[in-house]
Amino acid sequence: MTDKYIAINWNDIEDRIDKATWEKLTEQFWLDTRIPLSNDLDDWRKMTDGEHYLVGHVFGGLTLLDTLQSQDGMSSLKAAVRTQHEEAVLNNIEFMESVHAKSYSSIFETLNSPAEIEEIFNWTGSDDYLQFKAQRINNIYQTGTDLQKKIASVFLETFLFYSGFYTPLYYLGHNKLNNVAEIIKLILRDESVHGTYIGYKFQLGFNELPETEQDKLKMWMYDLLMELYANEEKYTHELYDGVGWTESVLTFIRYNANKALMNLGQDPLFPDGAEDVNPIVMNGISTTTSNHDFFSQVGNGYRLGQLEVMEDDDYNYGLND
Numbered sequence: 001m002t003d004k005y006i007a008i009n010w011n012d013i014e015d016r017i018d019k020a021t022w023e024k025l026t027e028q029f030w031l032d033t034r035i036p037l038s039n040d041l042d043d044w045r046k047m048t049d050g051e052h053y054l055v056g057h058v059f060g061g062l063t064l065l066d067t068l069q070s071q072d073g074m075s076s077l078k079a080a081v082r083t084q085h086e087e088a089v090l091n092n093i094e095f096m097e098s099v100h101a102k103s104y105s106s107i108f109e110t111l112n113s114p115a116e117i118e119e120i121f122n123w124t125g126s127d128d129y130l131q132f133k134a135q136r137i138n139n140i141y142q143t144g145t146d147l148q149k150k151i152a153s154v155f156l157e158t159f160l161f162y163s164g165f166y167t168p169l170y171y172l173g174h175n176k177l178n179n180v181a182e183i184i185k186l187i188l189r190d191e192s193v194h195g196t197y198i199g200y201k202f203q204l205g206f207n208e209l210p211e212t213e214q215d216k217l218k219m220w221m222y223d224l225l226m227e228l229y230a231n232e233e234k235y236t237h238e239l240y241d242g243v244g245w246t247e248s249v250l251t252f253i254r255y256n257a258n259k260a261l262m263n264l265g266q267d268p269l270f271p272d273g274a275e276d277v278n279p280i281v282m283n284g285i286s287t288t289t290s291n292h293d294f295f296s297q298v299g300n301g302y303r304l305g306q307l308e309v310m311e312d313d314d315y316n317y318g319l320n321d
Contacts, residue, residue, distance in 0.1 A: 008084040018085035021197045025092045028193070030186050032103035035179055037110040043176045044111050050242050055177075056112055058164040058239060060120040061130050063104040065161060068134050070097035072141050073153050077198065080146035086201065093194050100187050107180055129235035133160055133228060140224075147209075150202035151221050151264060155228060158195035158260035159253070163236050166249045166281055173280030181284065188285060199263030206265065218266065225257060225269060248278050 013019050044052070074094035081087045108117045124130060137160075140152040165184060172181035206214060232253055240246040255277050258268035274282060 006084070008088065010085070013085060014083045015085065017197070017200055018083055018089055021089050021193060022085065022092065024193055025089070025096070025190070028186075028189055029096075031099065032106045032183055035182050037107060037179050037183075040177045040179045041110070043171075043178075047176070052111075052116075054239060054243060055167060055171075055180075056108070056116060056120045057123060058167045059104045059107055060124045061127075061235075061239075062161060062164040063101050063121075064124045064130060064134055065156060065164075066097050066101035066104070068138055069153070069156060070094055070101060072138055073097070073156065076141040076149050077146075077153060080149075080205075082201070082204070089197065093197075096190050096194075100190065103183050103187070107183065111180075127235075127238075129231055129238060132231050133235070136228065136231075147202060147205050147217060148220065150198050150205070151224065154195050154199045154202065154260050154263050155225065155257075157191045157198070158263055159225075159257045160228065160232065161191060162256040163232060163239070163249060163253055166245070166252050169281045169284030170245070170278070172284045185284070195260065195263045199260075199265070203265040221261075221264070221266065222269065225261070229253070229257060248281075252277050252281060 010019070047055075074090045074097065078087055078090050081090065108120065112120070137152045137156050140148050144152065165188060168177060168181045168184040171177045172184075206217065209217065233250060236249050236253065237246055240249050251272050254270035254272040255274065258270055258272065261268055
């Protein structure tokens with residue numbers, strides 16, 4: 001055997017974004033077990049059956065997508081890393097996607113009966129629109145090019161999750177399910193870093209392509225976005241028509257589809273901007289610390305390091321910095 005195994009050296013960094021992202025992700029480390037979800041039970045008992053159904057099923061959908069990211073998404077991206085440090089960052093992301101998926105089960109355990117939980121998970125395996133987006137993205141993970149896989153990952157992280165995130169952010173704005181929302185804000189902060197980092201790595205590869213190849217890939221990218229959005233419209237109607245939020249949720253989705261394109265260094269597609277999104281929901285995205293005590297209630301400001309939310313200006317890493 002002649003090939004040498006190379007130890008990773010964090011004192012010799014090829015790409016400073018790898019180190020910066022690793023440090024941000026490790027500073028932001030959290031676990032759902034430190035958030036007192038049972039404090040939301042009073043709110044939950046006052047909510048209608050329709051609201052219970054909505055919350056349970058949007059979180060069921062998010063569980064499925066986080067499972068996809070942890071089991072298939074990150075492993076598919078590791079096949080084309082540029083540096084050892086990038087693989088370490090993807091390992092961190094892979095683990096946190098598992099934390100996210102597990103967190104929803106903690107919410108279910110607190111709020112739902114065993115029969116309700118069984119129904120939610122059965123639904124995730126049978127809902128046509130949810131299964132379409134999971135299978136469409138996974139097909140790209142299994143058969144796409146390296147750059148197509150990164151596009152799929154960013155679309156999932158920065159676009160497809162957000163039909164589910166709308167619900168807890170809306171309730172947070174009305175002072176309901178505040179501890180559930182703490183988990184969602186922590187997940188949002190993670191996903192913001194994940195999307196920007198993978199989008200940055202996409203841009204490095206995209207900028208190396210000949211112009212004709214760039215044009216073909218951009219056409220593929222926008223076609224995929226529209227295909228996913230058409231399905232997402234149906235998924236949103238299915239979940240939100242009963243509570244009358246559908247159009248507001250679709251605006252939120254289009255806004256985040258534009259953010260996904262920005263992460264990939266591309267022009268936005270939809271006219272929707274931040275000013276068009278429900279301000280209560282937008283306020284939930286720009287999270288501020290809940291200032292919980294480390295040993296009792298642990299919120300998105302708990303003291304394991306200084307945590308920062310990714311603001312709009314952070315969606316694009318500057319490739320020429």
